[in-house]
Amino acid sequence: xxxxxxxxxxxxxxxAVMMVIDILGIDVDLQDLNPxxxxxxxxxxxxxxxxxxxxxxxxxxxxxxxxxxxxIYLIEKYGKPQHSHLYPADPRKRAVINQRLFFDCGVLFPxxxxxxxxxxxxxxxxxxxxxxxxxxxxxxxxEDYLSENLYMAxxxxxxxxxxxxxxxxxxxxxxxxxxxxxxxxxxxxxNMNEQEYCKKINIPGGLEHSDGxxxxxxxxxxxxxxxxxxxxx
Ligand SMILES: N[C@@H](CCC(=O)N[C@@H](CS)C(=O)NCC(=O)O)C(=O)O
Numbered sequence: 001x002x003x004x005x006x007x008x009x010x011x012x013x014x015x016a017v018m019m020v021i022d023i024l025g026i027d028v029d030l031q032d033l034n035p036x037x038x039x040x041x042x043x044x045x046x047x048x049x050x051x052x053x054x055x056x057x058x059x060x061x062x063x064x065x066x067x068x069x070x071x072i073y074l075i076e077k078y079g080k081p082q083h084s085h086l087y088p089a090d091p092r093k094r095a096v097i098n099q100r101l102f103f104d105c106g107v108l109f110p111x112x113x114x115x116x117x118x119x120x121x122x123x124x125x126x127x128x129x130x131x132x133x134x135x136x137x138x139x140x141x142x143e144d145y146l147s148e149n150l151y152m153a154x155x156x157x158x159x160x161x162x163x164x165x166x167x168x169x170x171x172x173x174x175x176x177x178x179x180x181x182x183x184x185x186x187x188x189x190x191n192m193n194e195q196e197y198c199k200k201i202n203i204p205g206g207l208e209h210s211d212g213x214x215x216x217x218x219x220x221x222x223x224x225x226x227x228x229x230x231x232x233x
């Protein structure tokens with residue numbers, strides 16, 4: 001069977017997998033699954049991914065979740081010699097790439113998720129100061145990683161860049177990257193945005209996501225103000 005990727009174009013981790021699929025030229029059936037409507041909670045998906053998140057990658061007799069694990073699997077299974085720079089065999093290079101992938105999974109994306117979750121639950125009307133501070137703090141860590149190399153884990157693009165740029169693609173629409181404070185991060189993003197897969201997948205998906213979150217926050221703020229006014233009547 002043709003592998004299926006359950007995704008949303010707006011979802012950062014789904015975009016990371018879609019970019020790797022594009023780079024490797026794999027024939028994958030891209031199917032939408034919308035977490036806002038909890039479509040991933042259906043028993044067939046919960047069986048495949050108890051975390052109940054997207055993306056989910058499914059080969060019929062084998063499936064897996066978590067974008068970081070999926071992109072490593074795809075590179076190992078479908079990567080050709082011309083893709084070796086994306087996840088080199090050298091243990092030290094690989095270790096640095098893995099660390100950046102864990103950083104995206106454990107630090108960067110959760111700081112975005114802390115905005116996404118209450119927004120989708122109609123609770124967040126605007127980002128708090130601490131949410132913005134945490135995101136800027138993550139930008140500062142990325143700036144420090146970039147003082148070691150031109151890209152996140154090496155002097156060439158690796159899957160670490162693809163993973164991080166998928167999250168940054170949404171975050172920069174919510175908290176713009178201050179080029180004076182984070183010049184290396186700003187330049188890195190400009191370089192990444194020149195890549196065809198970013199132009200095709202990450203830039204439009206990131207805008208869709210950050211614009212959608214901002215619209216939802218405005219709606220939440222409006223509804224909260226109305227509820228407050230009603231409660232005073
Ligand atoms: N670490 C996971 C994160 C996946 C994730 O949280 N995806 C979001 C969409 S962007 C989701 O499905 N959220 C639904 C939920 O958390 O209930 C990955 O890299 O795949």
